Every structure is written in structure tokens, then in C-alpha cells.
Amino acid sequence: MTPLIDVLLVLLIMFIITIPIQTHAVKVDLPQNSKTPANPVDSQKNKITIDAAGTVAWNGSPVDEVTLRQYLDQSAAMNPEPELHFQPAPDARYEVVDKTLAVVKRSAITKLGFIGNEQYRNDF
Template structure:
């Protein structure tokens, strides 16, 4: 079954065959689309990599031990117990240079709690110890 564009007189068709032209144009269009560089509008950001070691609560410059009126001990504003205090003190002694340790008991804290914490600090062999907040006691004497 031949396609004769609707004429049955047997004469050859005089119209140009556009199928190969369209095929070539499509191939050229696809090649042009492929060769165009991809336009990216991305902003490159260097994200921090997750570390496998947990963050240490021991600061490199100075650390603060605070005892509140109820007798709770804080290390850099984090509540801790005596075992954790000793671990943090040992970790701070591992650093070079040794960070300062600021000791600040609340005026209403019980003396036995303050004495217990000072004994832990002394047994840890801390050499850079400073008492901060002493100005709160100036009117007591």
C-alpha cells in the first residue's frame, strides 16, 4: 500500500520528502541540547564534618566550679557529681598549658559541701586555682 498523497493517476510525486530533513534537524537539536553546559545556581558551603570524639566539657583557657545554695556543684554551668568533677579535673590536667580553675561557692552554701569539693580539687593536684566572687563577702567582716 503506497502513499500517494491522494492521487491515483500514476505520475511521480513532485513534493519534496521532508522526513530525512526533520530527522536530521531532531538529531542536531538533541546534540545541541546535550552540549549546552549545565547552568547551576548553587552556593557552595563547607559544612562541618561530624567528629567521632564527643565534645569535651573542659575549656582550654579557664573552667569554673560553682556551688549553689542547695549544695549542687556546677562545672561551667552544667550540674555534675563528685565523680564527674574528678574526671573533668583530670582531663583539664592533661591539657597543655593547664587551664585555670575558678572556684565560686555561694555564700549560703554549706561549708561541708565546699570543703568536700576543695578536697577533691586538692587531691587532683590542680595548680592553677583561683577563688572568684570574694567581693560578696566584704561586708561580712
């Protein structure tokens, strides 16, 4: 009886080891808006910043949520799509950052990068 239990335990461990690791991914595939405002969208890269007061800025100019969405849609319609850099201030409110990321997610942006995270690499 003991050799049978040992064999079963070895098989159980083998199955546990060979199970692939689960990965979690969030895809951003949403419709595009065809309206295009004036051209404050750079064809190479654009930057969204959020300061400590909660002001959202597109390439240095403060914008509201609707204008931001219009700029994002215009940027997504370009070929090739420009990079979008996202840089919240370290002391920016999470609520504002989360709301802005939700707007980015609802747009059709596929090239999104977070700027400034490298300063926290040794904190964890």
C-alpha cells in the same frame, strides 16, 4: 648587775625582732588520672559553682564527685593548664564546699582561683 640585765633584755628583744615570720602554705601535688571523658573542659578557663541547695556544677552543668574528678584530671593534663575558678554561693553549706575543695586538692590542679570573695573584703 642592773646594766647586765638591761643588756640581756635588749639582746632578747633584738633576737625576737629578727626572727622571721612563720608562713603557712598548703601545696597541692597529687597524681593525675589518664582517663579522658567527652570534652566539656574548656582550654582557657573552667568554673566550679556550688548553689545554696548543694549542687556542684562544672561550667554550668551539674556534676557528681566522680565526674568532677575526671574533668579536673583532664584539665590538669592540658598544656598549658587552664584556670579553674571556684565560686560557692554565699549560703552554700560548708560541708559541700569543703568536700568539693578536697576533690580539687586531690587532683593535680595548680591554677585555682576563688571568685566572689571580694564582696566580703569590708566585712572583717
